[in-house]
Amino acid sequence: MKKLMYAAIMAAVALPPAGALAADYNFALVPKAMNNPFFDLARDGCYKAQEELEGVTCNYIGPGEHTELEQIQIVQDLISQGVDGIAVSPSNAPAMGKALKAAVEAGIPVMTWDADLLEEDKGIRATFVGTKNYDIGVNLAKIAMARHPDGGKVCLQTGGAAAANHNERLKGIRDTLSGKDTGTPPGEPLSGENGWTEVAGCPLITDDDGNKAIQGMTDILAKEADLTAFISTGAFTQWFDNAYRQAAEPYKDKMESGELSIIVADTLPMQMAQLKDGLSNGQVGQRPFEMGYRAMFVLKDLAEGKSVEDPIYTGLDVCTPDNADSCLAQ
Template identity: 45%
Template sequence: MRIGLVVGAAAVALAGAVSGAAAKDVLAIVVKGLDNPFFEQVNLGCQKWMSENADSPYECLYTGPASSADEAGQVQVVEDLLNRPDVKAIAISPSNAPAMANMIRRVSPSIPVMTIDADFIESDRDLRTTYLGTDNFLMGVLMARHLMELKPDGGTVCLQLGNVAADNINARAAGFRDTIGGGEGVDRLDGSAGWTEIDACPVFTNDQIDLANQQMQDVFTANPDLDAFILVGGWAQFGPQAYAQVTDQVKDRLDAKDMIIVAGDTLPPQMDALKAGRSHAQVGQRPFEMGYRAPTVMIQLVDGETLNDVIFTGLDECTADNFDTCVAQ
């Protein structure tokens, strides 16, 4: 992970925002944590927009707490930005959606607030002007479809989730459970539709790579006959060496498709894992596109334009059959 690059880019943007006569107004993107390589792609999109819009009166500021586990820190970062006169709009990927919404409601900012990557819960969506990012429910649906194709007779499954209060992760879990459970509002798979969630799951990573890999190892050890493991987000795969070691213990079962792994996202180390047979399907978001489009959307909001309530950025479905061509360019 090139964390130094991410932090450095944010620092450069911040310095530019407060420097002398050439100071520009700020369009801020606040992610869950600078330690997550998924969000580095958002940063690269933000920087690409900057390079193509050097004459714009605005600049794109990418920032967030150092750790994805620091939910309170992210809320404080956003509140501090809302108190800055040079910040003209803000796009937030909330780790703890209710906590972030409570702060926004209390502060009642005068500038446009939008969400990116992760949304507020439904009852708080009046607080933001639009959402730019993945159709997360559909993402869960596609994960379920891949598993059902690979394991049509059903079995036992473990879901690995992120932060308990992350709306995007919960939407993916809902899409997965409803699709594979054959109903609406399925809280837990109980075997009635052929699939059963094991007692130890779901597990929550709090977006921590090391914890995600440890959880996988523990689940595999305690459940040697597990039929499927679903990484609703790609956390474990963001640590490729640890992920390889964890999947080594079940590699024979993966090769035989006796156990299936379906995972979210398609970053380079994840595609390497797919090619190596350490997962069977990857359903990928488009974080670079989110970061690239966000400044333009924020400018439209500043200018008073009315936009759609949601702006979806699409998904990529990657398998062993198409991994060379599946990711959108």
């Protein structure tokens, strides 16, 4: 149904047939922020696709830092410039949905990656390329449940409050820990279901800011001496390796004994090193390189009038200290 909605919109703006399109394409890959090592990998994938696809330019452009309004402005500027296609990871799903309507009205193919639009806006974009975000939350929670079968006190940490991908991950965590449907994303906080209770002050909102993420983790671990699990839906918690190590090191013995778990999304190189060094109890990784790489192929298909699958999931890597040397997809 979503594909039909998108096809109808594109037909209404008279998208020219494939043979009438120019041979060269300028496609934009828009991250939430350009100071983010996760999105650096997506950029590298985009540039790799540029090398392989004749006549395709990867225009990697986004806010220097995680700024929702700046991302909206960048997308609006790309529409005004008349780029040939836009792939965006929305920081603010409702606002980006409104902005992308102008792209479709201008005949510019649009897709999302990493993060998606709200359900009611998904007909605007052709497809989503990335992780099934709910499953990230499910797998983060499964690691916690394996280590703490009786439950306990948990603090969740997330990205932007309006980021659909992080809200879906939160719901995946809450549904899995509680054993029931906790409602629309991000789900309702846990208050004893299956033995799990969310502590006051959580979830911690980071706005994808690594310094804010570290400070939030440091404060909650100091405040909640009997915390069972700290679960983060994004890599921001561990981006700054030295700062994270300093924050986690005092709790290494508790983590090793099973008294405390720190479990974080993503499997960037510094995160895998932290896992192997006993400063993390689990990582659930996405594949950002593949997201950026596949986005260029999808946009080329769309620009040439071809249909594409929706959604396109890029898979997950679930890593623990037991499989840290073999868990990453090749």
